[in-house]
Amino acid sequence: MQPLSIALGERSYPIYVGRGLLSRGDLLQAHLPRGAVCVVTNVTVAPLYLPVLRQALGGRRLVECVLPDGEQHKSLATLGTVFDALVAGQVHRDGAILALGGGVVGDMAGFAAACYQRGIACAQLPTTLLSQVDSSVGGKTAVNHPGGKNLIGAFHQPCAVYADTDTLATLPDRELRAGLAEVIKYGLLEDAAFFAWLETYAADLTGREPAALEHAIRRSCEIKAAVVAEDERETSGRRALLNLGHTFGHAIETAVHYRGWLHGEAVAVGLLLAADLSARLGMVDADVCERVRALLSRVGLPVAPPAVPPAELWRLMQMDKKVADGRVTLVLLDRLGRAVLRTDVPEAAVMATLGAAGP
Ligand SMILES: NC(=O)c1ccc[n+]([C@@H]2O[C@H](COP(=O)([O-])OP(=O)(O)OC[C@H]3O[C@@H](n4cnc5c(N)ncnc54)[C@H](O)[C@@H]3O)[C@@H](O)[C@H]2O)c1
Structure with missing residues (x-):
């Protein structure tokens, strides 16, 4: 092997x-x-x-x-x-x-x-x-x-x-789906062709078809291994791209006190919010958001945050450890399959994304 x-x-x-x-x-x-x-x-x-x-x-x-x-x-x-x-x-x-x-x-x-x-x-x-x-x-x-x-x-x-x-x-179904959120993350941040493959084989993945699962795991590990090899200790910023969806996700997990939401479920919503914010900033077309929303829904992941006021989520995002010099570092998309770090996102744009998401 x-x-x-x-x-x-x-x-x-x-x-x-x-x-x-x-x-x-x-x-x-x-x-x-x-x-x-x-x-x-x-x-x-x-x-x-x-x-x-x-x-x-x-x-x-x-x-x-x-x-x-x-x-x-x-x-x-x-x-x-x-x-x-x-x-x-x-x-x-x-x-x-x-x-x-x-x-x-x-x-x-x-x-x-x-x-x-x-x-x-x-x-x-x-x-x-x-x-x-x-x-x-x-x-x-x-x-x-x-x-x-x-x-x-x-x-x-x-x-x-x-x-x-x-x-x-x-593995319980819910845990499997939570893992799929991280798999979808890899497609979004690094490999548009892999994202398209996930769209095609979503039902095989939730149905636990062995060859589909093996391919998804292998490609995800390849992407993570390549990123880690370039930035083992998260010093250059490259490894931080693996946190796509996680600043929003951590805020959700903290807001619900880690109860009722699995990490992957919070990341799923975080991926959609990151795509939405990227679209609001003119970095990607709105159809990228629709593809993310559709794929998350098809594998049974949530696409709306819990009922937490947007201002509270934003406050929690600012407490996330990816804050440097008082600025929140966000991982956003500048196209499907490419993530970038941004430290200059206006608060109003984040609030617009959180406000539009709704529970
Ligand atoms: N080190 C890292 O880079 C990194 C990255 C992401 C997440 N994490 C950490 O990973 C943890 C979450 O991991 P997780 O989602 O695997 O959760 P988990 O380890 O809690 O496993 C989820 C549940 O599934 C059960 N389980 C495990 N394997 C099973 C199987 N084959 N069949 C049936 N049940 C099984 C577990 O006992 C548990 O109840 C968090 O603590 C998070 O901080 C670390």
């Missing part, structure tokens, strides 16, 4: 996308150091996929760390239990962590690997669509603090990523 590769010099690693990867002991072993392996997973994913992984890694000394499920457990307290398992299991510097689960498990396991004994290897085995197309690739790891999401973290690239598309069979 031919993996994608992310070009980061000595930190380069393969990204495998395909069916049955969790049972491919040969592929898994090929990229792991010699020592003990600690599988970090959660109570939902463990009964589904830990047995097959155990079998694939037969012969290795395995330590298992099964965490509670949920974003509320992406905390320093839970991270402490991962370190406890690593110490109790006598995992040394030649050992590795395997992150088996969605983005919550992946972010926490990755951060544990970044810190434990000043850094050990970590392989990502993402099992949600969102984690397969986004969080498992790129090396951002973190836990939340009561003061904010992902406030405590590190850059720590994995040694390999294995996106086993068979695991998506058990």
